[in-house]
Amino acid sequence: MSLQHAQPISRLIQELSRLPGIGEKTASRLALHILRSSRENAESLSRAILEVKEKIRLCSRCFNLADQDLCRICQDAKRNQEMVCVVSGPEDLMALERSGGYQGLYHVLHGVLSPLEGIGPQDLRLEELLSRLRGGKIQEVILATNPSVEGEATAQYVSQVIKPLGVRVTRIARGVPMGGDLQYIDQVTLTKSLENRGPI
Numbered sequence: 001m002s003l004q005h006a007q008p009i010s011r012l013i014q015e016l017s018r019l020p021g022i023g024e025k026t027a028s029r030l031a032l033h034i035l036r037s038s039r040e041n042a043e044s045l046s047r048a049i050l051e052v053k054e055k056i057r058l059c060s061r062c063f064n065l066a067d068q069d070l071c072r073i074c075q076d077a078k079r080n081q082e083m084v085c086v087v088s089g090p091e092d093l094m095a096l097e098r099s100g101g102y103q104g105l106y107h108v109l110h111g112v113l114s115p116l117e118g119i120g121p122q123d124l125r126l127e128e129l130l131s132r133l134r135g136g137k138i139q140e141v142i143l144a145t146n147p148s149v150e151g152e153a154t155a156q157y158v159s160q161v162i163k164p165l166g167v168r169v170t171r172i173a174r175g176v177p178m179g180g181d182l183q184y185i186d187q188v189t190l191t192k193s194l195e196n197r198g199p200i
């Protein structure tokens with residue numbers, strides 16, 4: 001038996017459930033939360049959504065999300081200007097920034113190679129990366145694409161394109177996560193962990 005909601009609530013639930021990772025149940029909870037919130041809070045949320053759509057663009061250097069020509073990372077002179085970490089999307093950049101373990105620059109490809117989906121090298125921000133590397137300041141490129149088939153293919157392709165420029169190319173390590181229990185780790189991850197082992 002489907003629930004019958006007033007039209008504005010149904011529309012809000014429908015719109016919220018279009019967001020990634022939000023099913024109808026979560027969308028219903030969010031809609032009810034918004035309904036119970038003050039008008040000021042609802043208007044603030046609405047303004048924040050519109051402001052993001054109006055003001056956010058891509059950084060002209062690294063293609064991260066920005067509200068100016070250059071993102072805050074590219075503007076930060078304290079960051080290591082000789083190192084660039086290549087990521088598939090802004091969400092990966094955000095994850096690396098949350099870790100606090102990387103202080104270099106970034107380059108966001110905005111996708112990965114996926115022949116089945118018709119995504120080739122021309123659909124990624126590869127030419128812009130090569131232009132940055134030809135500038136001569138960057139000494140190392142860290143490939144930080146996901147360890148999926150598409151992510152690995154993208155890393156291999158980018159590596160092959162960059163190597164003739166004489167820039168050092170590295171790949172983020174893959175393996176057993178901190179606190180992981182070996183008996184629950186999949187075979188591919190265990191194999192990669194052994195291949196990428198290091199001294200202690």
